[in-house]
Amino acid sequence: MADAGAPFRIEGDTGEWEVVVGLEVHAQITATASKLFSGAATAFGAEPNTQVSLVDAAMPGMLPVPNKECIRQAVRTGMALDAKINRWSRFDRKNYFYADLPQGYQISQLYHPLVGEGEVEVLVDDKDDSSAKTIGIERIHVEQDAGKLMHDQHPTMSYVDLNRSGVALMEIVSRPDMRSPAEAGAYLRKLRAVLRYVGSCDGNMEEGSMRADVNVSVRKPGDEFGTRTETKNVNSVRFVMQVIEHEARRQVELIEAGGTIVQETRLFDPDKGVTRSLRSKEDAHDYRYFPDPDLLPLELDDAFLEECRGSLPELPDAKRKRYEAQGITPYNAGVLTAEVETARWFDALLDAGAEAKQAANWVVAELFGALNRRGESIENNPVTPAAAAELLRLVADGTISGTIAKQVFEIMLESGEGAAAIVEERGLKQTSDTGAIDAEIDRILAANADKVEQYKAGKQALFGFFVGQTMKAMQGKANPQVVNERLRAKLG
Amino acid sequence: MSELTTKTIADLRDGFRGGDFSAREIAEQFNAAVAAARVLNAYTVETPDDALAAANAADKARGNGDLGPLAGIPLGIKDLFATEGVDTTAGSNILKGFRPPYESTVSGNLRRAGAGMLGKLNLDEFAMGSSNETSAHGPVISPWRRSGSNVGLTPGGSSGGSAAAVAADLAPGVTGTDTGGSIRQPAAFVGISGIKPTYGRCSRWGVVSFASSLDQAGPMAKTVRDCAILLEAMAGFDPKDSTSLDLPVPQWEAGLSSDLNGKRVGIPREYRIDGVPEEINALWDRGIEWLRDGGAEPVEISLPHTRYALPTYYIIAPAEASSNLARYDGVRYGLREEGVKTLDDMYGATRAAGFGAEVKRRIMIGTYVLSAGFYDAYFNKAQRVRALIKQDFRQAFEQCDVILTPTAPSAAFGIGETTDPLAMYLNDVFAVPASLAGLPAMSVPGGLDGQGLPLGLHIIGNELDEQGVLNAGLAIEERAGFTARPEKWW
Numbered sequence: 014m015a016d017a018g019a020p021f022r023i024e025g026d027t028g029e030w031e032v033v034v035g036l037e038v039h040a041q042i043t044a045t046a047s048k049l050f051s052g053a054a055t056a057f058g059a060e061p062n063t064q065v066s067l068v069d070a071a072m073p074g075m076l077p078v079p080n081k082e083c084i085r086q087a088v089r090t091g092m093a094l095d096a097k098i099n100r101w102s103r104f105d106r107k108n109y110f111y112a113d114l115p116q117g118y119q120i121s122q123l124y125h126p127l128v129g130e131g132e133v134e135v136l137v138d139d140k141d142d143s144s145a146k147t148i149g150i151e152r153i154h155v156e157q158d159a160g161k162l163m164h165d166q167h168p169t170m171s172y173v174d175l176n177r178s179g180v181a182l183m184e185i186v187s188r189p190d191m192r193s194p195a196e197a198g199a200y201l202r203k204l205r206a207v208l209r210y211v212g213s214c215d216g217n218m219e220e221g222s223m224r225a226d227v228n229v230s231v232r233k234p235g236d237e238f239g240t241r242t243e244t245k246n247v248n249s250v251r252f253v254m255q256v257i258e259h260e261a262r263r264q265v266e267l268i269e270a271g272g273t274i275v276q277e278t279r280l281f282d283p284d285k286g287v288t289r290s291l292r293s294k295e296d297a298h299d300y301r302y303f304p305d306p307d308l309l310p311l312e313l314d315d316a317f318l319e320e321c322r323g324s325l326p327e328l329p330d331a332k333r334k335r336y337e338a339q340g341i342t343p344y345n346a347g348v349l350t351a352e353v354e355t356a357r358w359f360d361a362l363l364d365a366g367a368e369a370k371q372a373a374n375w376v377v378a379e380l381f382g383a384l385n386r387r388g389e390s391i392e393n394n395p396v397t398p399a400a401a402a403e404l405l406r407l408v409a410d411g412t413i414s415g416t417i418a419k420q421v422f423e424i425m426l427e428s429g430e431g432a433a434a435i436v437e438e439r440g441l442k443q444t445s446d447t448g449a450i451d452a453e454i455d456r457i458l459a460a461n462a463d464k465v466e467q468y469k470a471g472k473q474a475l476f477g478f479f480v481g482q483t484m485k486a487m488q489g490k491a492n493p494q495v496v497n498e499r500l501r502a503k504l505g
Numbered sequence: 506m507s508e509l510t511t512k513t514i515a516d517l518r519d520g521f522r523g524g525d526f527s528a529r530e531i532a533e534q535f536n537a538a539v540a541a542a543r544v545l546n547a548y549t550v551e552t553p554d555d556a557l558a559a560a561n562a563a564d565k566a567r568g569n570g571d572l573g574p575l576a577g578i579p580l581g582i583k584d585l586f587a588t589e590g591v592d593t594t595a596g597s598n599i600l601k602g603f604r605p606p607y608e609s610t611v612s613g614n615l616r617r618a619g620a621g622m623l624g625k626l627n628l629d630e631f632a633m634g635s636s637n638e639t640s641a642h643g644p645v646i647s648p649w650r651r652s653g654s655n656v657g658l659t660p661g662g663s664s665g666g667s668a669a670a671v672a673a674d675l676a677p678g679v680t681g682t683d684t685g686g687s688i689r690q691p692a693a694f695v696g697i698s699g700i701k702p703t704y705g706r707c708s709r710w711g712v713v714s715f716a717s718s719l720d721q722a723g724p725m726a727k728t729v730r731d732c733a734i735l736l737e738a739m740a741g742f743d744p745k746d747s748t749s750l751d752l753p754v755p756q757w758e759a760g761l762s763s764d765l766n767g768k769r770v771g772i773p774r775e776y777r778i779d780g781v782p783e784e785i786n787a788l789w790d791r792g793i794e795w796l797r798d799g800g801a802e803p804v805e806i807s808l809p810h811t812r813y814a815l816p817t818y819y820i821i822a823p824a825e826a827s828s829n830l831a832r833y834d835g836v837r838y839g840l841r842e843e844g845v846k847t848l849d850d851m852y853g854a855t856r857a858a859g860f861g862a863e864v865k866r867r868i869m870i871g872t873y874v875l876s877a878g879f880y881d882a883y884f885n886k887a888q889r890v891r892a893l894i895k896q897d898f899r900q901a902f903e904q905c906d907v908i909l910t911p912t913a914p915s916a917a918f919g920i921g922e923t924t925d926p927l928a929m930y931l932n933d934v935f936a937v938p939a940s941l942a943g944l945p946a947m948s949v950p951g952g953l954d955g956q957g958l959p960l961g962l963h964i965i966g967n968e969l970d971e972q973g974v975l976n977a978g979l980a981i982e983e984r985a986g987f988t989a990r991p992e993k994w995w
Binding site for chain 2: 077110299302
């Protein structure tokens with residue numbers, strides 16, 4: 014594996030090149046069931062044109078009314094990204110003609126966005142705290158999504174589905190702070206995690222609730238920024254990383270062959286793994302942005318901002334620090350906080366009384382293993398946090414051994430019964446009864462006299478053999494500590 | 506039975522309630538008048554059954570005393586208001602045959618108050634015009650004629666059908682809309698009253714947009730009192746319009762008083778402009794005397810940015826219109842030109858066929874002033890001038906309560922007489938500043954010019970002070986004694 018500290022470089026004929034990446038992430042505000050300026054529903058996968066209001070279809074005389082909850086979610090998101098919230102912002106119209114845009118303009122925010130500068134701290138390698146990097150956020154604005162064209166429904170015509178028309182998006186614009194595909198991937202994953210913690214966006218890239226426009230340029234390390242290209246609508250972390258890799262190499266090859274990069278919009282072809290030109294700057298629309306006269310400026314008061322701030326959950330970075338302070342390893346803390354559902358489940362486990370470090374090890378090693386095997390997610394895990402806490406308590410107080418705990422957990426997953434009941438019913442309690450343990454030890458030492466000789470002659474490694482035999486004879490229920498003590502006493 | 510179509514809304518209301526006549530009689534007489542006046546081209550759609558149905562409901566309700574404020578009153582609705590199930594074209598071919606599945610808030614408010622609908626009223630295409638000549642339905646012909654002449658005159662615009670309908674007794678009252686004078690100038694041209702309230706008083710929901718930051722609905726009727734009655738029913742907060750004012754609707758009719766003692770009337774010196782006929786300035790002077798007679802004190806005021814108002818208006822209004830009219834693309838409703846290959850060609854062909862010359866001109870002006878490289882020089886500068894014009898009025902209203910000016914720089918002109926767009930735009934020179942400032946303003950008839958045509962006086966009020974405007978209008982109405990009627994020739 015590459016050293017996380019080594020900078021990512023493209024090897025060209027003329028030497029090493031650095032890639033510069035900025036991302037514009039479009040995140041659908043899925044926290045609300047209705048659109049940015051209309052009451053129409055926004056469920057994914059609905060029949061075409063069943064979630065369209067008169068406003069979304071741009072019928073004559075229809076007017077947009079801002080959905081306050083969408084604004085609230087965008088403000089909460091901005092706060093979670095340590096960004097400046099603009100108390101005064103305004104909507105602008107971006108004018109262009111297309112069949113998926115019924116109004117003939119998109120309502121967006123060019124001049125006065127809702128959210129200003131912020132930042133995100135990412136770990137490029139999640140096992141390595143020294144790979145931390147801060148990515149700047151330039152702004153977050155709120156805007157309408159467009160509809161969708163369907164080209165496969167008729168031999169000569171295209172159909173239009175307006176279900177997405179008017180859906181609320183947050184456009185989160187990063188600074189050109191990323192220098193590798195890995196950094197961009199880490200940034201996207203982190204952004205997605207924060208959005209999901211906040212609850213503003215479900216981060217579901219397959220359903221299109223999160224997608225990225227990827228700005229890529231290359232330069233010789235230390236030089237000025239090169240000309241960038243923008244690859245639109247990339248809908249997975251993996252594809253974003255592919256786009257950067259491919260685009261950087263393409264640009265280096267082009268420049269080294271004597272060409273120049275033109276500022277243009279490109280599209281990614283996931284089947285071929287390449288980008289291709291969509292339109293150049295010369296063909297770019299003149300969007301004629303101007304303040305939307307149907308809407309008043311947004312003015313946010315203290316009470317609203319306080320409510321937004323007060324409603325924020327503990328965010329991944331804070332949670333991770335808290336876990337580490339409770340003795341959880343940085344790696345486990347990272348794993349436990351990466352997905353909001355995991356963190357929520359783990360917090361419930363802690364609330365049910367589990368000891369942090371033991372619980373973290375158990376979740377990462379045992380629970381994740383079991384869920385993986387069973388193909389289940391943590392939300393539909395049959396074992397509740399309270400039931401898991403009960404199991405961990407039995408291990409912590411010496412009632413059962415770690416080995417028995419694995420058995421008990423398997424039974425819990427299958428039967429749904431509680432750990433204590435399983436241990437009681439099946440007689441799995443650990444024994445510290447020295448009489449019973451001594452009897453087994455005596456039998457084993459007698460049956461393995463040759464090995465006792467070898468041990469006494471200095472083959473210390475055989476100690477483990479005797480422990481194993483004793484535990485086996487005790488069906489795993491002997492307290493390993495007592496077994497160790499008694500064996501040492503008897504072997505002299 | 507007496508001629509009910511010549512009565513005011515107040516008289517119809519009181520006579521109906523007092524049992525002098527039924528709502529059905531009112532509706533029938535107006536329906537008959539409408540059908541007999543098609544040559545005026547005031548109505549684009551007649552809806553006699555709608556008027557009768559509302560009348561029958563009013564007659565039934567009269568028995569149990571549960572009457573809305575407009576019960577028994579049939580009205581004409583400008584064809585810019587969406588009316589459920591009834592053709593709504595905005596005077597444009599591009600909306601030919603469009604029947605909205607919804608009712609505008611304002612026309613809905615009137616219906617809830619008990620009013621019936623006589624039909625939809627002709628207008629300049631998308632309310633862009635000052636003469637009703639840009640309508641795809643053809644021009645409205647004013648019921649007024651110059652003394653001794655048969656030349657067809659315009660009723661003004663864009664609410665030309667509305668104005669003609671009231672003046673010719675084809676409706677006791679109507680809705681208009683005013684973006685830069687479209688209620689006031691036609692009211693002046695046909696000798697009736699019309700008020701544009703403060704921006705935001707009337708919901709714009711369901712009104713086909715021309716220039717969103719300026720568009721405002723208002724009533725036109727025979728008297729100031731009738732305007733107050735109608736405006737009370739039309740206005741009100743609408744959560745479906747973000748620019749609607751969340752304020753209670755004052756009882757304007759109950760508040761009517763022509764006693765202007767203690768009021769000061771501002772006379773803006775910048776409104777004395779070259780080329781305005783002496784008759785109009787003379788009427789303005791008479792208006793000042795009438796208000797003085799009513800108890801008000803005239804004061805000279807200055808609105809220094811007045812001369813920039815028209816150019817500012819003709820940047821902002823087309824800019825907003827160029828964007829508002831983008832939705833007429835042939836995809837979802839209205840006209841679509843078939844037989845073209847690409848989507849862009851379909852847009853081009855549809856819009857070329859659907860829009861008239863004036864609408865195209867304004868779309869092009871608007872597109873130009875918003876385009877890269879020109880935005881700051883035109884649109885942004887116009888926005889700044891608009892702020893200065895608002896400031897002019899703010900300062901003026903520290904010295905006076907209402908402002909009096911002429912409504913328009915001329916009396917009605919003949920159809921086809923004004924072909925230069927810039928000359929046409931000058932019609933709104935006195936009306937546009939109040940539009941840019943979002944202020945309430947009204948036109949009331951003041952007298953006739955030498956050719957026997959009506960001239961209007963224009964009252965501008967401070968923000969939300971419709972009452973002050975109506976009261977000054979009432980004081981003029983009482984003193985002007987304007988009783989002239991167009992001689993019936995249709």
